[in-house]
Amino acid sequence: MSLSFSISKEISDNFYPFTQTRKAEDIRIGILTIKEKWQLLNANEEITSLRLPGITSNETKTIEKLTDIIHLNDWAICQDFALLTKNRTSQPVSSTNKIIAPENVFLEEAVKMEHCIINASNGPVYIGKNAEVMEGSVLRGPVSIGENAIVKMGTKIYASTTIGPHSMAGGEIKNSIIFGYSNKAHDGYLGDSVLGEWCNLGAGTSNSNIKNTAGDVKLWNHAIQAYESVGLKCGLIMGDYSRAAINTSFNTGTVVGVCCNIFNEGFPPKFIPDFTWGNERYELPKAMNDIDNWKKLKGKRITEEEKVLLEKIYKQPK
Template sequence: MDDSLFPFTLTRPIADIRVGILTIREKEQRGSRGVLHWIPLLIRPWHIFQLNAEALVDDFMLLTSGRLSQPIPSSVQAIAPENIFIEEGAVLQHCILNASTGPIYIGARTETMEGSLIRGPFALCEGATVKLGTKIYGATTIGPYSIVGGEIKNSVIFGYSNKGHDGYLGDSVIGEWCNLGAGTSNSNLKNNAAEVKAWDQSSGQYISAGGKCGLLMGDYSRSAINTSFNTGTVVGVCCNVFGEGLTPKYIPSFSWGYENNPGYQMEKALRDIDSWKRFKGQALTDAEIKKLRYIYEKL
């Protein structure tokens, strides 16, 4: 297990990290710059959102070169339409797509609801939904079958996760099967403009994450309504985050709240994850259970 990209490599190999439209493994399979290019660049988890613009442009060219986009619907206001690609089965209604700042990729069987404002570079992966009135800018990727709303800037959501309500998510990375409750927001900039320090599992200390860093949340974690994430917060896997005031900057895996945290009991955690997965027509697998038990036992 590689701790340098904690918490995301707790539950996946580096090759299955999504940066741009595709995971590193998918890039390699399609003959693009893959493992040998991206893995040396992704040294810390915040590099995922910091490198997302470059990766989005690369993947856009890879996926669209020599192909024709589906027509842009007449109700959509498109700026630089030559930089917009829409896959078959995508539904877009009365939204604004501005691709003058970078390409916009709209995946198959996605929905972009009315009133959404999107500036590229941007990717909406297969089956994902942008809810009405959403504002998205900066290099942002919404992974497969995720649901998003509110305001999102320069962030990557891996897949099957929900940020479906108002609230700000900026300079952040969200794993799979996460849920951010209504009104959840993160800080990505210190109020004295000093460098942000984030928890580094490999060294066991806080290290510089650059001028801006928001929320880094591992798989299967959730936040209650109106949660306020501190600048450069790292959340492990399978956490239920709730409490008063700003969160701590590091919330270990299997946390239950962050005030007098008694821990998330394993069997309850597995039941809850299975319930969340069934919302999206899936179920917890034996492989996932084995992986989560291993992480839990190593705490």
């Protein structure tokens, strides 16, 4: 039996908004997507749950709900690091950088990094092919910087953070996952959060990740159409193709759907449905045109497959 995924709709529905635009196995956690992990292990089985393979032991982890992506990212980075670097040698690290625990730092080919500080004593730091970490940046592992990603000058990246391929990172980021092709490129705080692909956070945008009462955070669960308690910390959950204006302030436990353009005064709502434009409906032709404009900034164009998928999401009953 070759590798195949049979993830039920009930499981997939727990991962809104990300499973609106991808299969559940294509969710990124750690360095790789779930599917990529099993492919690299040459798995020969049918996978019916979202299991993460253990590399450093026989232990596996199962993600059952949305916030598991955040809570297990630390573990997943460590497992993926072991998988990707086994019997391989890192590219040399320039002497202008200050490295703590260099044995836990791995650079793929053509990485650009000068005058940075990396502390890998509590977990590995992986930097993908053609990535650039600009001067003055400080990284504290476990951290993954994806292929062709850019970390802007003076960025502070704390443990359990994944910057996906072709994404831009800036400001302060902690315990967060950015899937790919997204921008959190300026000052502002992103913590205990997950951003999908082709997202953009305007300069100064920040999220709260803990209530000022230190009470339980309630997060919108789309599968049951209700808010549910998810523990002490949870920040921003943002679906693909969504964007926020400069200085947007997100409340603790905010869920943003697919293809939203967030602006207006004050705090945005804690749940923002798909195709929201300010306080109005984001008309589909304009949404597709705007997505195409954003994709052109990274040398891509909206595809016919994306248009079909977006139209399907747009027509879903609310």
